[in-house]
């Protein structure tokens with residue numbers, strides 16, 4: 001999954017998403033050592049941690065997302081190392097006290113082989129006693145195969161307005177959800193420009209993730225249904241996992 005085309009839209013959609021920031025900042029403060037953020041994207045979480053003094057490295061395969069992340073760090077006067085690479089194959093010299101994969105980053109590992117390759121590689125990048133934490137959304141969707149508008153309207157400084165419409169399709173066999181975004185920007189003179197982007201995510205169940213972690217050499221995780229530590233229950237929107245590498 002290449003986020004290059006999505007980078008501009010991504011920031012417009014999620015720049016103000018803050019639900020997870022204090023949770024990851026708390027972990028990073030307690031870790032007391034270098035932090036690796038996997039799927040750092042446009043640096044939303046990375047820069048938040050760096051502003052609080054974390055020694056954080058952001059990893060992402062998308063050049064465009066990283067371009068925005070570097071610009072964000074520079075605007076804030078922060079020194080952050082961003083590395084272009086894939087969680088499955090990257091080889092970094094450093095070992096980390098904490099590895100994070102916030103906001104569904106692991107949903108771009110589509111097969112068990114990809115998931116295990118990434119998890120084993122990340123485990124190998126943990127310092128002894130290091131922790132690994134990530135969140136995934138609970139798979140629950142609106143009506144499939146139907147064009148929807150979920151209230152995402154952005155107003156540009158030039159007087160334009162951008163409306164995000166989406167159609168989702170589910171492949172239950174492969175556990176994929178594909179979202180097709182139709183992004184309509186209307187200029188002040190009424191002229192409409194439509195762009196089209198496709199995003200495919202691999203959704204997970206809670207116990208599937210627990211088994212994957214075990215297979216990749218992690219301890220049984222702590223699983224919560226919120227960033228505040230509440231239990232995972234029917235109405236939860238996120239699954240938050242915290243674990244450590246199992247002693248060999």
Ligand SMILES: C[S@@+](CC[C@H](N)C(=O)[O-])C[C@H]1O[C@@H](n2cnc3c(N)ncnc32)[C@H](O)[C@@H]1O
Nearest residue numbers: 003039040041044060062086087102103105108
């Ligand atoms: C939903 S975004 C999350 C971005 C950021 N963590 C945040 O919270 O705003 C998912 C990110 O995962 C990245 N990604 C996709 N496949 C990846 C892989 N194999 N290894 C590392 N990152 C990956 C994408 O490029 C994208 O930037």
